[in-house]
Amino acid sequence: MAMFWVYALLSLNRNYIYVGMTQDIEQRISRHNNGLERTTKPYAPFVLLYKEVHPNRIEARKREKYWKSGVGKEQLREIKNTL
DSSP, X not given: OOOEEEEEEEESXXXXXEEEEESOHHHHHHHHHTTOSXXXXXXXXXXXXXXXXXXXXXXXXXXXXXXXXXXXXXHHHHHHHTO
16 A cells, blocks of 8 residues: 655755655655756755655645645644754
8 A cells, every 4th residue: 555755854954844655655755856856956955854755645745734834834833843
């Protein structure tokens, strides 16, 4: 059964949090850090700020939308501030 990860990356150089979804989280973070993703290339490198796993794409997409919302982003900033 395919599992989907929803994750948040924190840029080490800029004040930027990226939220995404993938089936292979290690490979995806590597792509972000190696500048292979157009949307995040200017913000690399990243550290993993948050991750959660879901049983299917539909559930993962709902959570990804939540984390990208104003309320979700605010929660991620609070997580960042505890680091």
